[in-house]
Amino acid sequence: MEQQGGAEVLSQEDALNRTGPVWLRRFAGPVLSVLMLCLALWALYRLAGEVSYHQVGEYMHRLRRGRIGQAIVLTALGYAVMPLYDLFALNSIGRSLPKPRVALISFISYAFSNTLGMAMLVSGSIRYRFYIQAGLSTLDVAKVVLFCTISFWLGLCAITGVTLLLVPIPLGLPLAHWHLLLGIVLCLIPLLWLAGGVLFRRPIKLWRWEVRLPPLSVGLRQVFVGALDWGLAAAVLYALMPDSLALHFGSFLAIFALGQIAGLISHVPGGLGVFEAVMLAGFGATGNQALSAPILGALAAYRGVYYLLPLCAATVAVVIREARGLRQAALLTPWFNGILPPFFAGLTLVSGAVLLFSGATAVLPGRLELLSDLLPLPVMEISHFLNSVIGMSLLILARGLQRRLDAAYWLTLVLLLAGAVASLLKGIDYEEAGLLVLLAIALAPAHRLFYRRASLFDITFSFGWLLACATVLGCTVWLVFFSYQHVEYRNDLWWQFSFYHGNAPRALRALVGATGVAFLFALTTLIRSARSRPTLPDDAELARAMPLIKHYHSAQAHLALMSDKSLLFDPDGQAFIMYGIEGRSWVAMGDPVGRNDRARQELVWTFRERCERGGGWPVFYQVNPDDLDLYLEVGMSLLKIGEEARVRLEQFNLDGKSKKVLRNTVNKLARDGVRLEIVPQEQVPALLPQLKPISDAWLREKRVREKGFSLGAFDERYLSRTPMAVVWQNDKMVAFANMLLTESMEEASVDLMRYLPDAPPGLMDYLFVELMQWSKAQGYRWFNLGMAPLSGLQSRRQAPLWNRFGALIFGRGERFYNFQGLHRYKDKFDPEWEPRYLAAPGGIALPVVLTNVASLISGGLSGVVRR
Numbered sequence: 123m124e125q126q127g128g129a130e131v132l133s134q135e136d137a138l139n140r141t142g143p144v145w146l147r148r149f150a151g152p153v154l155s156v157l158m159l160c161l162a163l164w165a166l167y168r169l170a171g172e173v174s175y176h177q178v179g180e181y182m183h184r185l186r187r188g189r190i191g192q193a194i195v196l197t198a199l200g201y202a203v204m205p206l207y208d209l210f211a212l213n214s215i216g217r218s219l220p221k222p223r224v225a226l227i228s229f230i231s232y233a234f235s236n237t238l239g240m241a242m243l244v245s246g247s248i249r250y251r252f253y254i255q256a257g258l259s260t261l262d263v264a265k266v267v268l269f270c271t272i273s274f275w276l277g278l279c280a281i282t283g284v285t286l287l288l289v290p291i292p293l294g295l296p297l298a299h300w301h302l303l304l305g306i307v308l309c310l311i312p313l314l315w316l317a318g319g320v321l322f323r324r325p326i327k328l329w330r331w332e333v334r335l336p337p338l339s340v341g342l343r344q345v346f347v348g349a350l351d352w353g354l355a356a357a358v359l360y361a362l363m364p365d366s367l368a369l370h371f372g373s374f375l376a377i378f379a380l381g382q383i384a385g386l387i388s389h390v391p392g393g394l395g396v397f398e399a400v401m402l403a404g405f406g407a408t409g410n411q412a413l414s415a416p417i418l419g420a421l422a423a424y425r426g427v428y429y430l431l432p433l434c435a436a437t438v439a440v441v442i443r444e445a446r447g448l449r450q451a452a453l454l455t456p457w458f459n460g461i462l463p464p465f466f467a468g469l470t471l472v473s474g475a476v477l478l479f480s481g482a483t484a485v486l487p488g489r490l491e492l493l494s495d496l497l498p499l500p501v502m503e504i505s506h507f508l509n510s511v512i513g514m515s516l517l518i519l520a521r522g523l524q525r526r527l528d529a530a531y532w533l534t535l536v537l538l539l540a541g542a543v544a545s546l547l548k549g550i551d552y553e554e555a556g557l558l559v560l561l562a563i564a565l566a567p568a569h570r571l572f573y574r575r576a577s578l579f580d581i582t583f584s585f586g587w588l589l590a591c592a593t594v595l596g597c598t599v600w601l602v603f604f605s606y607q608h609v610e611y612r613n614d615l616w617w618q619f620s621f622y623h624g625n626a627p628r629a630l631r632a633l634v635g636a637t638g639v640a641f642l643f644a645l646t647t648l649i650r651s652a653r654s655r656p657t658l659p660d661d662a663e664l665a666r667a668m669p670l671i672k673h674y675h676s677a678q679a680h681l682a683l684m685s686d687k688s689l690l691f692d693p694d695g696q697a698f699i700m701y702g703i704e705g706r707s708w709v710a711m712g713d714p715v716g717r718n719d720r721a722r723q724e725l726v727w728t729f730r731e732r733c734e735r736g737g738g739w740p741v742f743y744q745v746n747p748d749d750l751d752l753y754l755e756v757g758m759s760l761l762k763i764g765e766e767a768r769v770r771l772e773q774f775n776l777d778g779k780s781k782k783v784l785r786n787t788v789n790k791l792a793r794d795g796v797r798l799e800i801v802p803q804e805q806v807p808a809l810l811p812q813l814k815p816i817s818d819a820w821l822r823e824k825r826v827r828e829k830g831f832s833l834g835a836f837d838e839r840y841l842s843r844t845p846m847a848v849v850w851q852n853d854k855m856v857a858f859a860n861m862l863l864t865e866s867m868e869e870a871s872v873d874l875m876r877y878l879p880d881a882p883p884g885l886m887d888y889l890f891v892e893l894m895q896w897s898k899a900q901g902y903r904w905f906n907l908g909m910a911p912l913s914g915l916q917s918r919r920q921a922p923l924w925n926r927f928g929a930l931i932f933g934r935g936e937r938f939y940n941f942q943g944l945h946r947y948k949d950k951f952d953p954e955w956e957p958r959y960l961a962a963p964g965g966i967a968l969p970v971v972l973t974n975v976a977s978l979i980s981g982g983l984s985g986v987v988r989r
Contacts, residue, residue, distance in 0.1 A: 181419030183486065185362065192361045193427045200354035201432055204232050206347040208249075211269035214340055219256055226439065227252045233436030237429045269344070276312045276341075277348015278386075282379035283308030289372030301376065316341045352379060359424045364416035367405065377404035397421075434557065437469065437564075463571055467524035469561050470516050470534055475594045476554055477513030477541055481506060481632035482601040484625035485549035493550060494621040503619055503628065505547035510598075510632035512541040514639040517591045523572065525581050525727065531565070531572035538562040574724055579646055582734040595640060602629045656688035656703060663689050664843075667698055670716050676746070677862035677871040677906055679715040683843045686830050687711060690729060696721040699729050702831055707962075707974035708738040711832055713749045726752045741971055742961040744832060744909060753961035761960040761968070765945075767907035767953035768869075771898040774905070774952075776891065784950065787884035788891050794882060795852040798892040800845060800861070807842045813858050813876075820876040831978040834860065834873035847872065849881075849889055856881040857889060863902075870897040871906035890951065909958050910945040 205221070205228040212219060231248040249270075253263045286305030318335040326335070336344070356378040360371055367374075381400035398421050405417060485493070493502060515537055522530025539562055542555040583591075606626040609615075618627040659667070664682070667689055671679040682689060687700040697716025702709050710729060714722035726742075733740040742753060743763075750760060776785040801809055817836040821827065828835040841860050849857035857877035863870050872893060877885055894905045962971045 178415050178419045178422060181364070181416045182423050183488075185419075185423060189361055190423070190427070193358045193423070194431070196354055196358045196361060197428050197431065200351060200358065200428075201229055201232065203347065203351050203354060204228050207270040207273050207351075208266060210273070210340070210343045210347060211266040214269060214336065215262055215265050217258060217262055219258075223256060227256075229432070230436045230439055233432040237433045272315075273344035273348045274351075275348070276315060276345045277350070278352050278379060278383065279308045279311040280345050281349040281352050282376065282383065283311075285372055285376040285379065289370075289376060304380075312341075312345050316345070352382070355382075355428065358428050359420065362420040362423045362427070364420060366416065369405070377401060380404065434560075438560070440465070462568060463526050464524055466561075466565055466568065467520045469564075470520040470523055470538075471590065471594075473538065473541070473558055473561055474513045474516030474520065475597075476557065477509050477516065477545070478594060478598045478636055479601055480545065480549075480551060480554055481510035481513065481636070482598050482629050483605050484629075489550040490621060497547065499619060499621060502548055502621070503624075503631075505544040506549075506628045507632055507635050509541060509544040509548050510636040511639055512537050512544060514595070514636035516541070517594060518639070518643050519578075521581055521583055521587055522578050525576075525731075526572050526574045527578060527581065528569075528572050528575055529578050531569060533578075535562055535565060538565070573720065574727060576724070576728070576731075579643075580731065582731050591640070595636065598633060598636065602633050605629065656701075658685055658687075659689045663691075666691065666695060667715070668843075670696075670698060672865040673717060674715050674864060675866060675868040676712065676715075677864055677869045678712050678744075679864075680844060680862040680873070681711055681832065681834070682715065684830065684834060684837065684840050690725065690732070692716075692718075692721040692725050692728070694718075694721065697725050699725050701729070702978045703738065704974035704978045705970065706738050707741050707971050708733045708736070709741040709743050709831070709971075709975055709978055711743055713742070713745050713752070722749075723752055723755075726756055730756050730758075739963050739971060740961075741963075741975065743975055744958045745961055747957055747959065750959065750961075758961040759963065759968075761962065762957055763960045764909045764911040764958050765955040766909045766958050767948040767951070767955055769894060769905040769907065769951050769953045771894060771902055771905055774894050774898060780952070784887055784891055787887045791882060791884060791888045795850075796856075796882065796885070796888060797850050798889070798896070799848045799850060800896060801848055803843065803845050806844070806846045807838070809846060809848070810838050810841060812855060813841075813846075813848075816855060816858060816878055817874075817876045819878055823879040829979055833979060836874065836876070841874070844873075847889065847893055849877070849885065851882065857885055859889060859893070861893070862906075867901050867903065869904045869906050870900075870902040871908070894951070907948045907951065907953055910948060910955075 202225075205225040208224050208228045209221065212224065227249060230252070234248060249267055250260075250263045253266065254260070258266070283305045286301040287309065315335070316338060319337050319341045322335050324334075335341075353375070356375045357371075359378060360374050363369075363374070378401070381397045381404065384400045385397040398418065401421060402414060402417060516534065519530045519534045519537065523534060538558045542558040542562075545551040545554040545558065606629060609626040615627050616630060618624055659682075664685065667682050671682060681687070682698070682700040687702045689698050689700055691698045696718040697714050699710045699714050701711065708729070714725045716722050716725075730740045740756075740758065742758070744766075745753065753760065775781070776788065814836065834840060845861045845863065847859045847861055848855055857875070859872040859875040861870065861872055870893070875886065875889070890907070897905050960971075960975070962968060
């Protein structure tokens with residue numbers, strides 16, 4: 123595969139998520155971002171140590187409306203340029219979409235990624251969701267994302283490098299001594315990219331990828347749109363900067379671009395703190411109170427105009443778009459159900475952070491004066507305290523929304539409205555109140571997405587989520603100390619209540635309230651009742667599971683009767699999951715068993731949370747395509763592991779030329795005195811002593827040992843719970859198979875099949891044919907022949923790596939396992955092949971998961987390497 127504007131991308135996962143090892147992405151990356159944020163906040167504190175919060179607020183308050191209007195217009199122009207990234211990208215891959223649609227997708231993706239950071243992941247994910255709906259393939263979306271990302275960086279490098287080379291930098295600034303070298307290096311990056319497109323017209327082979335560099339015209343477009351985008355972004359901040367800075371736009375642009383590069387490299391959301399620290403150092407504002415305060419005020423105004431305003435507009439656009447989809451019933455799909463809860467959770471997290479930050483800062487003087495004339499002081503004090511308590515509560519509830527908890531939904535709605543009222547009463551903060559009310563209005567009609575009745579105290583907080591909450595709380599603490607660093611701390615400060623001189627005490631009390639909420643929730647979560655360790659089921663649990671097994675549509679559910687897997691029931695006993703534990707993998711055998719879809723859905727969430735509390739990975743082995751939404755909804759990756767053969771019994775017969783061999787085998791064995799007997803379940807225990815020698819002889823002849831988990835074993839308790847098919851030759855038992863039958867008459871199958879070494883040839887064919895004919899006569903719809911591992915996997919170059927590896931093993935792995943032979947054997951009964959999947963964590967955990975599953979089935983790691 124070749125593409126213009128970037129390297130080959132094999133799949134969405136490869137293009138959007140493959141940024142390093144999983145452990146590095148999940149732990150080292152977030153920790154590094156937090157450390158960079160802490161370092162930036164420390165640098166800000168040192169650089170602006172003499173600046174008071176009031177000075178910053180005073181500059182923002184005195185900003186002329188004309189300047190703010192100019193910044194808003196430049197922001198609109200900047201976001202109007204951003205769709206060119208996508209339009210040029212679509213043109214380079216030969217795809218075309220309506221320009222208004224492309225503009226909307228581009229605006230939403232950049233509004234979120236500019237504010238949240240991690241542009242490749244955030245904007246790439248949003249583009250993937252919307253462009254897939256527009257008819258693009260996964261590969262097309264990956265190409266668009268890569269094209270836009272490369273354009274983004276080429277433009278930044280070009281405009282920064284050219285500015286450093288051509289514009290004189292004041293000698294007093296730190297950049298003056300090394301700006302030429304840095305400018306040369308940055309200019310070389312886009313120049314090499316353009317030169318590569320001219321010199322290398324054929325694809326370049328890099329390991330297993332073929333990279334085609336874009337032609338000169340496409341490369342120039344990438345550089346142009348990126349440079350124009352960054353130039354307009356710099357112009358927004360330049361319009362808000364103080365006149366006392368006395369720096370022309372060229373020099374300002376160089377410092378701005380370097381600050382943005384530092385912020386992007388740090389991966390701190392929006393470069394928060396990092397960008398500000400670089401800007402203060404670049405403008406030589408260290409220790410200069412008269413310059414530091416206006417610069418910080420301009421930066422705060424820039425954050426509001428360039429980041430928050432587009433984010434609010436994009437949020438409204440998304441809500442309107444999804445509301446239209448609800449009215450048209452066009453988006454009631456797994457995708458729609460999957461994207462909105464995390465979306466609402468993210469907005470709730472942001473809203474909580476806004477309330478906490480608001481509680482850490484002072485009320486604007488003009489609003490405070492108005493408030494003092496309207497409200498008693500106790501009302502304002504209580505509202506300020508409650509505002510921060512609500513903010514911390516929203517951080518916690520956001521996790522519940524992500525986990526689709528009904529209680530989290532209702533509490534969030536109530537707290538959003540309460541927070542809006544508190545924001546108005548504490549300082550007439552109508553901006554915050556508007557944001558909270560808007561989110562409440564968007565959340566209100568989405569109740570059906572939050573269907574889980576689990577307790578809030580049962581949810582688990584991932585490392586990343588805990589880190590995010592701790593970071594927000596830590597930033598709030600920093601903001602309190604930064605805002606009131608000139609207020610002398612005294613013990614009686616906590617008990618000072620005043621309209622005009624009580625900002626610092628109010629911020630301290632609010633901070634303690636927010637911290638108290640976090641502490642109490644953590645304490646309540648820690649002292650919750652301990653979870654019992656998984657145990658193997660006893661007779662009572664198996665009896666409880668038996669009605670669910672019998673009425674389930676898949677005969678595979680009978681594997682729960684093996685008693686080698688733990689059972690997890692839903693509270694009402696309407697469904698259960700059977701699972702085993704090997705290493706860190708908690709492996710569920712098949713889909714949740716039960717006919718109540720809501721109970722099965724809740725069980726998947728419960729199982730995942732139980733695995734998280736136990737430090738394990740949730741895995742579902744051999745799941746049905748009809749239930750894939752259950753696993754996608756909880757964020758699991760899907761891996762095709764083979765195909766299951768099911769014979770439609772109403773169409774099964776031995777007529778025709780293709781069945782000649784089977785027909786002759788059955789007729790010959792019947793003439794030789796071979797017959798099939800179906801032994802009812804209640805008579806099986808008395809028969810087992812006669813079947814045991816057949817089983818032992820089969821094991822010795824095959825040189826194998828008993829398996830487990832997804833396969834049956836000769837266990838008397840297990841075999842006594844199902845009917846038995848016995849094959850006789852005259853008066854001698856020669857083979858047997860235990861039968862798995864559903865009372866719904868949906869499916870019949872067999873599990874344990876054993877025969878004597880001296881049994882007549884073709885006995886297994888005879889057994890299967892006779893069982894299918896018997897099942898057909900009894901009224902069953904399907905006969906399940908079991909799964910053929912690794913069958914149906916594709917080895918095309920565009921296929922995921924696992925599919926190509928599995929196809930290779932299927933084609934050339936006969937030395938280890940008879941993959942193709944098993945598939946050919948089952949195929950002669952003319953079955954319908956249905957894919958089966960493994961749902962598991964992706965990335966580096968996958969090889970370990972596959973090893974754990976194989977170990978469970980084989981009875982230990984030694985069973986994996988030997989029969």
